[in-house]
Amino acid sequence: MAKAIAVIAGVGAGTGASIARKFAQKYSVAVLARSSTSYQSLVHEISSSGGNAIGINTDVTSIASVKNAFAEISNAFPGAPVAAAIYNVGGGFVRKPFLELSQEDFTAGYESNAKGAFHFSQAALPLLLKSENLEHPPTLIFTGATASLRGSALCSSFATGKFALRALSQSLAREFGPQGIHVCHAIIDGVIDIERTKGFQFDVPDAKLSPNSIADTYWFLHTQPRTTFTQELDLRPYSEKW
Amino acid sequence: MAKAIAVIAGVGAGTGASIARKFAQKYSVAVLARSSTSYQSLVHEISSSGGNAIGINTDVTSIASVKNAFAEISNAFPGAPVAAAIYNVGGGFVRKPFLELSQEDFTAGYESNAKGAFHFSQAALPLLLKSENLEHPPTLIFTGATASLRGSALCSSFATGKFALRALSQSLAREFGPQGIHVCHAIIDGVIDIERTKGFQFDVPDAKLSPNSIADTYWFLHTQPRTTFTQELDLRPYSEKW
Amino acid sequence: MAKAIAVIAGVGAGTGASIARKFAQKYSVAVLARSSTSYQSLVHEISSSGGNAIGINTDVTSIASVKNAFAEISNAFPGAPVAAAIYNVGGGFVRKPFLELSQEDFTAGYESNAKGAFHFSQAALPLLLKSENLEHPPTLIFTGATASLRGSALCSSFATGKFALRALSQSLAREFGPQGIHVCHAIIDGVIDIERTKGFQFDVPDAKLSPNSIADTYWFLHTQPRTTFTQELDLRPYSEKW
Amino acid sequence: MAKAIAVIAGVGAGTGASIARKFAQKYSVAVLARSSTSYQSLVHEISSSGGNAIGINTDVTSIASVKNAFAEISNAFPGAPVAAAIYNVGGGFVRKPFLELSQEDFTAGYESNAKGAFHFSQAALPLLLKSENLEHPPTLIFTGATASLRGSALCSSFATGKFALRALSQSLAREFGPQGIHVCHAIIDGVIDIERTKGFQFDVPDAKLSPNSIADTYWFLHTQPRTTFTQELDLRPYSEKW
Numbered sequence: 030m031a032k033a034i035a036v037i038a039g040v041g042a043g044t045g046a047s048i049a050r051k052f053a054q055k056y057s058v059a060v061l062a063r064s065s066t067s068y069q070s071l072v073h074e075i076s077s078s079g080g081n082a083i084g085i086n087t088d089v090t091s092i093a094s095v096k097n098a099f100a101e102i103s104n105a106f107p108g109a110p111v112a113a114a115i116y117n118v119g120g121g122f123v124r125k126p127f128l129e130l131s132q133e134d135f136t137a138g139y140e141s142n143a144k145g146a147f148h149f150s151q152a153a154l155p156l157l158l159k160s161e162n163l164e165h166p167p168t169l170i171f172t173g174a175t176a177s178l179r180g181s182a183l184c185s186s187f188a189t190g191k192f193a194l195r196a197l198s199q200s201l202a203r204e205f206g207p208q209g210i211h212v213c214h215a216i217i218d219g220v221i222d223i224e225r226t227k228g229f230q231f232d233v234p235d236a237k238l239s240p241n242s243i244a245d246t247y248w249f250l251h252t253q254p255r256t257t258f259t260q261e262l263d264l265r266p267y268s269e270k271w
Numbered sequence: 272m273a274k275a276i277a278v279i280a281g282v283g284a285g286t287g288a289s290i291a292r293k294f295a296q297k298y299s300v301a302v303l304a305r306s307s308t309s310y311q312s313l314v315h316e317i318s319s320s321g322g323n324a325i326g327i328n329t330d331v332t333s334i335a336s337v338k339n340a341f342a343e344i345s346n347a348f349p350g351a352p353v354a355a356a357i358y359n360v361g362g363g364f365v366r367k368p369f370l371e372l373s374q375e376d377f378t379a380g381y382e383s384n385a386k387g388a389f390h391f392s393q394a395a396l397p398l399l400l401k402s403e404n405l406e407h408p409p410t411l412i413f414t415g416a417t418a419s420l421r422g423s424a425l426c427s428s429f430a431t432g433k434f435a436l437r438a439l440s441q442s443l444a445r446e447f448g449p450q451g452i453h454v455c456h457a458i459i460d461g462v463i464d465i466e467r468t469k470g471f472q473f474d475v476p477d478a479k480l481s482p483n484s485i486a487d488t489y490w491f492l493h494t495q496p497r498t499t500f501t502q503e504l505d506l507r508p509y510s511e512k513w
Numbered sequence: 514m515a516k517a518i519a520v521i522a523g524v525g526a527g528t529g530a531s532i533a534r535k536f537a538q539k540y541s542v543a544v545l546a547r548s549s550t551s552y553q554s555l556v557h558e559i560s561s562s563g564g565n566a567i568g569i570n571t572d573v574t575s576i577a578s579v580k581n582a583f584a585e586i587s588n589a590f591p592g593a594p595v596a597a598a599i600y601n602v603g604g605g606f607v608r609k610p611f612l613e614l615s616q617e618d619f620t621a622g623y624e625s626n627a628k629g630a631f632h633f634s635q636a637a638l639p640l641l642l643k644s645e646n647l648e649h650p651p652t653l654i655f656t657g658a659t660a661s662l663r664g665s666a667l668c669s670s671f672a673t674g675k676f677a678l679r680a681l682s683q684s685l686a687r688e689f690g691p692q693g694i695h696v697c698h699a700i701i702d703g704v705i706d707i708e709r710t711k712g713f714q715f716d717v718p719d720a721k722l723s724p725n726s727i728a729d730t731y732w733f734l735h736t737q738p739r740t741t742f743t744q745e746l747d748l749r750p751y752s753e754k755w
Numbered sequence: 756m757a758k759a760i761a762v763i764a765g766v767g768a769g770t771g772a773s774i775a776r777k778f779a780q781k782y783s784v785a786v787l788a789r790s791s792t793s794y795q796s797l798v799h800e801i802s803s804s805g806g807n808a809i810g811i812n813t814d815v816t817s818i819a820s821v822k823n824a825f826a827e828i829s830n831a832f833p834g835a836p837v838a839a840a841i842y843n844v845g846g847g848f849v850r851k852p853f854l855e856l857s858q859e860d861f862t863a864g865y866e867s868n869a870k871g872a873f874h875f876s877q878a879a880l881p882l883l884l885k886s887e888n889l890e891h892p893p894t895l896i897f898t899g900a901t902a903s904l905r906g907s908a909l910c911s912s913f914a915t916g917k918f919a920l921r922a923l924s925q926s927l928a929r930e931f932g933p934q935g936i937h938v939c940h941a942i943i944d945g946v947i948d949i950e951r952t953k954g955f956q957f958d959v960p961d962a963k964l965s966p967n968s969i970a971d972t973y974w975f976l977h978t979q980p981r982t983t984f985t986q987e988l989d990l991r992p993y994s995e996k997w
Contacts, residue, residue, distance in 0.1 A: 092374055127446055128396060132334055135389045139381055143431050147377045154370060166993070180441030189385050192438035193431035199422030200430055204369055206993045207959075222982070233933075235982045242983035249975045255993040256948070256961045257968035262988035267892070267932045267981040408751070448751045449717075464740070475691075477740045484741035491733045497751040498706070498719045499726035504746035509650070509690045509739040576858055611930055612880060616818055619873045623865055627915050631861045638854060664925030673869050676922035677915035683906030684914055688853055 031109035032057050032081065033163060036102060038089055038149050039118035041067045043223035044172065047240035048115055049082065050075065051248050056112055057081035059102045063088055081106075089118055089145030099152040110160035110167075113251050114153035116146050117172040123186040130186065138190025146171060146194050150201060157210050166258075168211040168251040171198045175218045175271075202260050211258050213250050217243065218265040236268045273351035274299050274323065275405060278344060280331055280391050281360035283309045285465035286414065289482035290357055291324065292317065293490050298354055299323035301344045303337075305330055323348075331360055331387030341394040352402035352409075355493050356395035358388045359414040365428040372428065380432025388413060388436050392443060399452050408500075410453040410493040413440045417460045417513075444502050453500050455492045459485065460507040478510045515593035516541050516565065517647060520586060522573055522633050523602035525551045527707035528656065531724035532599055533566065534559065535732050540596055541565035543586045545579075547572055565590075573602055573629030583636040594644035594651075597735050598637035600630050601656040607670040614670065622674030630655060630678050634685060641694050650742075652695040652735040655682045659702045659755075686744050695742050697734045701727065702749040720752045757835035758783050758807065759889060762828060764815055764875050765844035767793045769949035770898065773966035774841055775808065776801065777974050782838055783807035785828045789814055807832075815844055815871030825878040836886035836893075839977050840879035842872045843898040849912040856912065864916030872897060872920050876927060883936050892984075894937040894977040897924045901944045901997075928986050937984050939976050943969065944991040962994045 035052035039045045040060040046068075049058045053075045060068045060082065068084035075082035083105050088094040102111075120141035123134045150169065157167035177195045180188040195214055202212035220226050222237035229237070243264060250259055265271060277294035281287045282302040288310075291300045295317045302310045302324065310326035317324035325347050330336040344353075362383035365376045392411065399409035419437045422430040437456055444454035462468050464479035471479070485506060492501055507513060519536035523529045524544040530552075533542045537559045544552045544566065552568035559566035567589050572578040586595075604625035607618045634653065641651035661679045664672040679698055686696035704710050706721035713721070727748060734743055749755060761778035765771045766786040772794075775784045779801045786794045786808065794810035801808035809831050814820040828837075846867035849860045876895065883893035903921045906914040921940055928938035946952050948963035955963070969990060976985055991997060 127443060128393060130389075130393070132386075132389070136386060139385065139435060143381065143435070144374075144378060147372075147374070147427075151370060151372070176438075180438035180445070182442060182445035185389075185439050185442035188438035188442055189435035192434040193381060193385070196418075196422035196430035196434035197427050200424060200427035201369060203422070203424035203997070206995075209993060211993070235980075237982065239980060239982040242980050246975075246979070246983065246985070249972075253972070254961075254965060254968050256963065256965040257972065257990050258993055259972070259988045259990055260997075262985045264983050264985055267935060267937070267984055269932075271929070271986075445755070448753075451751060453751070477738075479740065481738060481740040484738050488733075488737070488741065488743070491730075495730065496719075496723060496726050498721065498723040499730065499748050500751050501730070501746045501748055502755075504743045506741050506743055509693060509695070509742055511690075513687070513744075611927060612877060614873075614877070616870075616873070620870060623869065623919060627865065627919070628858075628862060631856075631858070631911075635854060635856070660922075664922035664929070666926060666929035669873075669923050669926035672922035672926055673919035676918040677865060677869070680902075680906035680914035680918035681911050684908060684911035685853060687906070687908035 031106060033110045033112035033160070034059060034102065034106050035113040035115065036111060036153060037061065037115045037117060038087065039116065039172070040071060042225070043221050044240045044243050045117045046071050047244035048117060048247055051244035052113060053080040053082060057106050057109060059105070060084045061087035061089070061098050089148055090140045092148045095148040095152050099156070110163060111153065111156040112160060112163050112165065113168045113170070114149065114157060115170045115247060116149050118142065118145050121187055121190050124183050126183060127185060135186050138186035138188070139193055142190030143193035143197060146197055150197070154205060154210065158208060165252050166209055166211045166255045168213065169201065170213045170215060170247055170250060173214050173216040175216070177214070177216050199260070206258065209255055211250070211253065211255070213259060214261045215246065216261065216263040218263055218271055219269045231268065233268050236266050238264060238266055273348065275352045275354035275402070276301060276344065276348050277355040277357065278353060278395060279303065279357045279359060280329065280387070281358065281414070282313060284467070285463050286482045286485050287359045288313050289486035290359060290489055293486035294355060295322040295324060299348050299351060301347070302326045303329035303331070303340050331390055332382045334390045337390040337394050341398070352405060353395065353398040354402060354405050354407065355410045355412070356391065356399060357412045357489060358391050360384065360387050363428055363432050366425050368425060369427060377428050380428035380430070381435055384432030385435035385439060388439055392439070396447060396452065400450060407494050408451055408453045408497045410455065411443065412455045412457060412489055412492060415456050415458040417458070419456070419458050441502070448500065451497055453492070453495065453497070455501060456503045457488065458503065458505040460505055460513055461511045473510065475510050478508050480506060480508055515590065517594045517596035517644070518543060518586065518590050519597040519599065520595060520637060521545065521599045521601060522571065523600065523656070524555060526709065527705050528724045528727050529601045530555050531728035532601060532731055535728035536597060537564040537566060541590050541593060543589070544568045545571035545573070545582050573632055574624045576632045579632040579636050583640070594647060595637065595640040596644060596647050596649065597652045597654070598633065598641060599654045599731060600633050602626065602629050605670055605674050608667050610667060611669060619670050622670035622672070623677055626674030627677035627681060630681055634681070638689060638694065642692060649736050650693055650695045650739045652697065653685065654697045654699060654731055654734060657698050657700045659700070661698070661700050683744070690742065693739055695734070695737065695739070697743060698745045699730065700745065700747040702747055702755055703753040715752065717752050720750050722748060722750055757832065759836045759838035759886070760785060760828065760832050761839040761841065762837060762879060763787065763841045763843060764813065764871070765842065765898070766797060768951065769947050770966045770969050771843045772797050773970035774843060774973055777970035778839060779806035779808060783832050783835060785831070786810050787813035787815070787824050815874055816866045818874045821874040821878050825882070836889060837879065837882040838886060838889050838891065839894045839896070840875065840883060841896045841973060842875050844868065844871050847912055847916050850909050852909060853911060861912050864912035864914070865919055868916030869919035869923060872923055876923070880931060880936065884934060891978050892935055892937045892981045894939065895927065896939045896941060896973055896976060899940050899942045901942070903940070903942050925986070932984065935981055937976070937979065937981070939985060940987045941972065942987065942989040944989055944997055945995045957994065959994050962992050964990060964992055
């Protein structure tokens with residue numbers, strides 16, 4: 030039987046790459062990002078250490094681009110079932126006084142978080158539904174944020190997008206859970222330890238989220254049997270105020 | 272001093288009309304709806320019973336249309352302060368298996384609920400901020416629904432829109448509350464007693480929300496002083512399961 | 514017909530007294546407090562301005578004391594229906610490192626907030642249920658706090674009590690709402706403007722909750738018809754961070 | 756170095772036993788239950804398959820009984836650090852019309868869920884705090900339920916207890932998280948697959964939560980590093996309505 034596939038949308042220097050590495054230990058992985066610079070070295074790294082990986086330039090806000098990405102995945106791994114689909118797209122984070130937001134600023138949060146997740150889910154779910162003989166239930170995971178639960182001042186673009194994404198994840202869990210699909214929503218609350226946040230200062234050590242540990246949690250979620258699904262969890266450093 | 276204005280977006284046979292009637296007891300009202308058939312008789316009714324009312328054809332999903340509506344309001348009531356702005360737009364309610372949703376179906380919930388509210392808020396807030404010598408704090412109210420808190424199966428379009436609207440209301444409350452604007456979110460949970468729901472059968476009397484009582488609550492919210500603002504409340508019939 | 518009664522538990526210098534004054538404009542009021550010093554001048558004030566008021570020494574954590582209070586109320590106002598019962602008891606606020614809490618410290622939050630509310634509700638609900646011909650639906654209101662939604666560090670006693678009170682209010686709303694009783698939970702988030710908080714400094718004016726405005730909101734909740742009940746709302750100053 | 760210890764309160768035929776078996780793969784386990792019949796065969800099973808286990812008769816609602824239990828644990832495993840403490844006590848589930856609840860009925864939910872958890876946490880936290888050189892952060896897990904988030908009709912006793920437990924878990928997470936203790940709250944939503952629920956009928960297979968899978972999740976939570984703690988998650992069968 031063909032090795033199963035994990036599809037990860039939103040892969041850059043941080044969480045997405047860690048998720049891809051983790052899932053590549055067991056599955057072929059397809060990583061989607063707007064530009065190949067985001068995934069090239071990752072795909073090379075996985076491939077050269079014995080894994081299977083492809084990267085596909087994808088604009089998640091375009092339904093055609095997402096459809097095309099999934100067609101490429103099917104071509105690259107013919108006959109392989111899709112075991113996991115992970116929507117880890119950020120973007121749309123605009124912090125500005127509300128009256129200074131352009132329409133484009135405001136809708137950016139929705140476009141990348143919710144509308145992109147809609148495209149991704151519509152492409153991934155039919156494949157997850159027809160996957161058979163997998164070791165773990167087919168899994169669809171969405172990455173949320175503090176803003177999934179709280180609309181802060183100056184952050185309406187991001188918060189509207191993340192609230193909407195959470196609504197989508199619940200709606201899909203209630204429709205597709207009974208069909209055996211595990212739909213999860215992870216609320217990432219804190220600064221992630223990546224290149225871009227290297228300079229952030231904290232009073233204590235280990236105050237940033239580890240991308241590899243986020244990936245371990247996503248993998249664990251994937252391994253839960255259908256008797257015992259988690260729909261939502263939070264992840265934050267021990268030192269984070271919340 | 273010029274009589275203050277209340278602007279109500281989303282006026283048809285139900286809640287919006289009741290809100291307009293209630294606020295017209297004290298203010299000039301401007302009612303916004305996609306088509307004049309939605310407000311003509313209401314405007315006539317208010318005008319002929321001693322109130323001031325104008326109706327303006329408005330597509331809230333178009334920023335130009337919303338800007339134009341507010342320009343008309345300023346022309347109609349020159350120099351009058353805006354005391355209240357109420358965003359009561361429904362729409363985008365699509366109930367369908369997720370995989371059958373078109374992109375237009377899916378985004379409809381966001382377009383009418385959240386993007387429309389963005390346009391409306393950007394037009395209304397500058398006017399609310401410059402209102403002076405009002406009896407009650409300038410007020411911006413958004414109408415939510417059960418789907419503001421729960422993403423049900425088959426309802427991802429509506430739920431993503433209503434979740435996003437709730438995020439927006441929180442973000443605006445946190446930014447503009449300290450500037451004296453009262454931003455509220457009302458969660459309407461149940462069937463509203465309007466023409467369209469006349470035939471709905473219930474086991475008990477009074478099982479539908481009264482539009483006039485919703486309007487009374489909105490008016491009460493408007494009268495709260497800035498020491499004691501409600502940001503969110505729910506409204507449901509005594510007999511509703513929740 | 515006998516004038517209806519409002520019973521208010523938890524009356525001191527602040528919110529409880531304002532609620533009593535408000536409801537005394539229409540009803541006879543019975544105010545319950547641990548010590549008569551908490552209500553004596555209030556009862557005198559109401560009585561001497563044309564209202565009806567009695568005060569009863571009550572320990573809400575004692576079922577016998579609460580039963581006795583309601584027996585006294587029936588004796589004082591024979592045949593009068595009970596229109597509203599308001600549980601506004603604070604107490605149990607202990608702020609301490611968890612490992613320094615005595616068992617008494619920890620349970621204090623539950624005792625005064627939840628167990629007291631249990632006693633009060635068991636005594637009040639049979640009277641509310643048999644009230645007839647009232648202008649407004651019989652109403653049971655509980656006063657919550659920020660700690661109803663958030664368990665902060667060092668505040669486990671108060672938070673466990675307020676979370677439990679919220680659970681009780683929901684459970685009662687779901688059981689007695691369909692029987693026509695309006696059960697509400699008000700989340701008071703901020704500093705209340707009372708004698709004890711006179712010295713609290715804020716950067717802006719009006720930064721404390723007005724007890725009279727809280728009372729106005731409670732009265733408004735009481736007047737909602739059964740078609741359109743609010744189960745939960747929050748109340749906070751415009752300047753409060755949340 | 757002495758093998759570390761896991762303490763599990765609330766061990767019977769179901770989840771508690773599975774948790775003990777899971778943690779016994781790595782740690783010595785101490786299981787607490789009201790009666791030895793609840794743990795005797797479990798202790799025997801673990802011991803005879805190469806693990807270390809002791810059982811201690813404990814009434815969690817009694818502070819003396821809980822202190823005694825932890826003294827026995829220290830005696831049984833001298834010098835061993837405590838790696839995990841799990842509070843899995845149910846009890847207090849009373850389903851009855853509110854007006855038929857005795858005071859004992861009502862407080863039962865709080866006594867076993869929240870007050871018991873207070874005793875357990877006060878005994879466990881000092882030991883968790885002084886544990887050193889552990890592979891995983893010292894962990895304190897509480898078992899919640901659907902009733903942690905929702906006060907249903909007729910269930911005020913259980914819901915008040917579970918709401919209060921959730922408040923406690925948040926308060927402890929905020930106080931002890933920054934000290935490196937991982938405090939979690941797991942919301943178990945559904946019927947657990949144990950002896951007592953064998954006869955429950957469902958339309959689909961696998962409709963009950965697997966105790967072993969709950970245990971796997973608790974173990975996974977324990978292994979999360981302090982950069983990436985989960986404070987709350989839910990667990991439910993794929994087929995559960997929620």
